[in-house]
Amino acid sequence: MVKSLKILFILIAFINYTNAQDIVCSAKDKELFTQKINELNKDYKTSKSPGETIIFVGKSFLKTPYVEKTLEIGAKESLVINLQGLDCTTYVENVLAFTLMLKNNQSDFDTYTDYLEDIRYRNGKLNGYTSRLHYFSEWIANNQQKKLIKNITNDLGGISAEKEINFMSTHRDSYPFLKEQDNFKGIQEVEKVINQYPICYLPKDQIKSQEHLIESGDIIALVTSIKGLDITHTGFAIRETDGNIHLLHASSSGAVKISKLPLTEYLKKIKHNIGIIVSRVL
Incomplete structure (x- = not known):
């Protein structure tokens, strides 16, 4: 019951933020993005290897609540931004997106959403529900093709x-x-x-x-x-x-x-x- 209420609360909190990518993001998640990228940039050292950067970013999410099915929102597939609750896949995707931002010295929200779309969808393009990399074995294969x-x-x-x-x-x-x-x-x-x-x-x-x-x-x-x-x-x-x-x-x-x-x-x-x-x- 508690988990169901938590999921409901997070889903209700979403407001539509739409551009060419058809993004769904709440004001709270936009705020969390800004806080996180600022905090990461403050302590990030460019000498870190990709693996070290992954761990650096990954640890910044410690204690973030686990929430299922945060991407199943609305009547059509959208690029869902949710930093308040993560499942195992959205956690990996977000850590990888923030890692790419640090690696490439980028801090803006639009670049973050571009990276997330590239990681989450087949060949980097959101084109309906079936373009999402639902099976993680395909997620691995497709992101290898992207050289990520x-x-x-x-x-x-x-x-x-x-x-x-x-x-x-x-x-x-x-x-x-x-x-x-x-x-x-x-x-x-x-x-x-x-x-x-x-x-x-x-x-x-x-x-x-x-x-x-x-x-x-x-x-x-x-x-x-x-x-x-x-x-x-x-x-x-x-x-x-x-x-x-x-x-x-x-x-x-x-x-x-x-x-x-x-x-x-x-x-x-x-x-x-x-x-x-x-x-x-x-």
């Missing part, structure tokens, strides 16, 4: 597995936008394309032996055995003082946090997890 990240899983000894991805089309009632037949057919076409390529992942029992090759700031995607689904969760690798890789992520247990357990131990508690995909920010 590099999937290094194969270099870590990853294995390829063929799996039919169709979770959205076979769970149509869970996605309000799929009530529209055009969106439903569009998602089916997306799934057909995804299914032309195997998923390369590092099996759970091999992560420990390859952990020394994972760097802080790498994007970690949790691969699942759930029928029709590719990835259930994502976040960033962060090497803690114990020498182990942990997960910096928007946790469904409540907020953005660093996992108390090392990644290998954390994954043992994730039902259906079979391994990870690792991508490095360029």
